[in-house]
Amino acid sequence: MIRSEETICAPATAVGGAISIIRVSGQQSFTICEKLFIPLDKTIKLIDQKGFTIIFGNIQSGDEIIDEVLLSVFRAPRSYTGENAVEISCHASPYIVRRIMELLIKNGATAANPGEFTQRAFLNGQIDLSQAEAVADIIASTTRSAHSIAMNQMRGGFSKEISRLRSELLNFASLIELELDFGEEDVEFADRSKLTSIILSVKDIADKLIGSFSLGNAIKNGIPVVIVGKPNSGKSTLLNALLMEDKAIVSEIPGTTRDVIEDTIVIDGIEYRFIDTAGLRETTDVIETMGIRKTHEKINQASIILLVDEISDSFEAINKRIGVIREMISGLDKHVLILINKTDQALPEKQEELRQMISVEEKETLLFISAKKNTGLDVLRLKLSEAVLKDKLKSDDVIITNIRHYEVMLHVSESLERVISGLDNNIPDDFIAIDIRQAIHYLGEITGEITSDEILGNIFKNFCIGK
Numbered sequence: 001m002i003r004s005e006e007t008i009c010a011p012a013t014a015v016g017g018a019i020s021i022i023r024v025s026g027q028q029s030f031t032i033c034e035k036l037f038i039p040l041d042k043t044i045k046l047i048d049q050k051g052f053t054i055i056f057g058n059i060q061s062g063d064e065i066i067d068e069v070l071l072s073v074f075r076a077p078r079s080y081t082g083e084n085a086v087e088i089s090c091h092a093s094p095y096i097v098r099r100i101m102e103l104l105i106k107n108g109a110t111a112a113n114p115g116e117f118t119q120r121a122f123l124n125g126q127i128d129l130s131q132a133e134a135v136a137d138i139i140a141s142t143t144r145s146a147h148s149i150a151m152n153q154m155r156g157g158f159s160k161e162i163s164r165l166r167s168e169l170l171n172f173a174s175l176i177e178l179e180l181d182f183g184e185e186d187v188e189f190a191d192r193s194k195l196t197s198i199i200l201s202v203k204d205i206a207d208k209l210i211g212s213f214s215l216g217n218a219i220k221n222g223i224p225v226v227i228v229g230k231p232n233s234g235k236s237t238l239l240n241a242l243l244m245e246d247k248a249i250v251s252e253i254p255g256t257t258r259d260v261i262e263d264t265i266v267i268d269g270i271e272y273r274f275i276d277t278a279g280l281r282e283t284t285d286v287i288e289t290m291g292i293r294k295t296h297e298k299i300n301q302a303s304i305i306l307l308v309d310e311i312s313d314s315f316e317a318i319n320k321r322i323g324v325i326r327e328m329i330s331g332l333d334k335h336v337l338i339l340i341n342k343t344d345q346a347l348p349e350k351q352e353e354l355r356q357m358i359s360v361e362e363k364e365t366l367l368f369i370s371a372k373k374n375t376g377l378d379v380l381r382l383k384l385s386e387a388v389l390k391d392k393l394k395s396d397d398v399i400i401t402n403i404r405h406y407e408v409m410l411h412v413s414e415s416l417e418r419v420i421s422g423l424d425n426n427i428p429d430d431f432i433a434i435d436i437r438q439a440i441h442y443l444g445e446i447t448g449e450i451t452s453d454e455i456l457g458n459i460f461k462n463f464c465i466g467k
């Protein structure tokens, strides 16, 4: 529900620091705060203050002093929400924060709903919808890559791209509709081959954005990397070495890991979710079989697969396992790295021998490591970053990280597909115009030019209070 007449308030900072900030926004911000705030300099009247002023004084309930605070004054439209707003910086005692909130509410403010400040910023035209969503991502980002994508989105990179697509389509639609207006006269303002090429290029960009979602989503939530291989090859030892802690149980008994073990590591600004699994082999042990079925599941969900083998294995055995993995993931966009482990137990010649025998296609994916002695792991970390960034993530690339945007872009692409096949098959212009309008409509849903209470409700309910 949208209630822009109310003046809202909420703590904007988490419990635990030295200072808390309470945000107040809405028409009555100044008059409400004036009732509980006594400036040190008695000549100061809050209501007369310019925007971007800070005033020192007390928050009082009658004669009782609650705290000494700083009040930051923002005047519409130059505030986050675009409304008159005040930020009260007080000492971070939960008691003080509660008392100030009570006073604000007693004097006419209302407690804000989750995300209501950002929602107002959107409704007042300060930011568009995808920028509002990026605010949540910025706050949630824990790595450099997630932060840089969210930052780009918040600063409007994504919105610009979408608006560009939209205005190309609007031009196109108006030309076609102009022709329709002339009805029977059979005029053609829009050169059909030129139109087809515009639509194709717009669809191409839409499809690229759709394609970026798996990477974008992975960066936001951690890139899933699954560690697989035969029992006892050192998968759990590798997980522990990468984590630099003893997370998984390691033993010389094959079949030690029976369930799936997961943990995250940040390497070079990117978060990875490492998943250690039960060894891949045929087994009669019921519990282990369940573990192995899970391994297959995890391979399906992973972006990167680390296949761990032992250097003492024969080339044939290693090659066979590579074949099994390749077959499992054929046609899917996944990276495989083949790790030959326990190199501390073999002569260097053995490495050279294997390197010679492996097929040309796998040469780049082959790495020699010793999980136990921590050798080769730096190269492995480097290869992981390469696998993720491979000609994909450049600093100003526009990337979809949000499932709502992804779904909307799928609709856009479908509508454009219909336009293209309509043009190819000489379908009447009115039908083509409908599909173009539909694509335009969907693009508008991303930036919020077209929106419904339901969409807004869904977005802002996931925000924290005070955001």
Ligand SMILES: Nc1nc2c(ncn2[C@@H]2O[C@H](COP(=O)(O)OP(=O)(O)OP(=O)(O)O)[C@@H](O)[C@H]2O)c(=O)[nH]1
Pocket (backbone or CB within 6 Å): 229, 230, 231, 232, 233, 234, 235, 236, 237, 238, 249, 250, 251, 252, 253, 254, 255, 256, 257, 258, 277, 278, 279, 341, 342, 343, 344, 345, 369, 370, 371, 372, 373
């Ligand atoms: N020499 C040597 N031993 C290793 C190395 N990596 C692992 N090991 C040993 O190999 C044995 C098996 O290691 P794990 O890490 O439990 O192997 P795993 O692949 O997780 O085994 P399962 O969970 O049973 O499938 C242990 O005794 C480890 O100490 C290595 O790089 N060099």
Ligand SMILES: [Mg+2]
Pocket (backbone or CB within 6 Å): 235, 236, 237, 248, 249, 250, 256, 257, 276, 277
């Ligand atoms: Mg294990």
